[in-house]
Amino acid sequence: MKIIIAKNAGYCFGVRDAVDMAHDIAKQEGEVYMLGDIVHNEKVVSDLNNAGAKVVNSLKDVPKNGTVLFRAHGTKNDIWEEANRLSLDIKDATCPLVHKIHEDVRNLHSEGRKIIVIGDHGHDEVVAIADQAKNTIVVSNPEEAKNLKRIRKAGIVSQSTQAIENVKEIISILMTKIFDLRFVNTICYPTKRNQEQIKDLAKIVDIMIIIGSFTSANSKRLTSLSKDLNNNTFQVTDENELDEKWFHNCKTVGISAGASTPDYLIKNIKNKIERIGKKI
């Protein structure tokens, strides 16, 4: 059985840097605190917890003069203000590409545009992007775009991990409703690259395995993208979820993973598929 792993499967640089930063600070200072999970991957969060990087629900749970790490997908302005007020030691792991989206929103807003963010409602990255301007509208799918009222002047950005197809469809609807529209394509390049590699791979293999947590919208999007091209697409969180039955009569397997999937999980999956290949 031939196994092909997508070239850039797994961690994007933004997540990798944030996870490394959390490990480094925990090692140097013994403890570091994060508001919520650093990535949508239970295994990474539990490894970090064991290393001393703790998840808290509120900044009030961080000890006095403690260190707080702001995660890769950005943080709302009032949280920054509160952390400063509490004199916490802030380590900013916000991905530079997310900082750039915040800047794009502020620039579009300063041109007098109503801001529209194409993204998942309630997702931490989307919440922090929306917070960069007043009365931002979040649109997650074409149906919601159809329901929007006409707008004279709007600026549109997207969540970094959106599927290109969803964004294109929403933009074409918004073009019929907005007179003066400016769209900044803020899908980040690691996401675009990951999506393109999955599309190429899904067409040439018998089975596609997408590794990623079911709590990660990004991983679920990649699975659905692959499924559109290859019905034998399966999403798993680790090697124990692989089912031998999937691999009967299979000659080639493609593997990719969401941006929050660590390298060792990809390796474990590959090893397990190799073992299954030898058995069947």
Ligand code: SF4
């Ligand atoms: S998905 Fe893109 S924007 Fe988000 S952390 Fe990774 S590289 Fe940065």
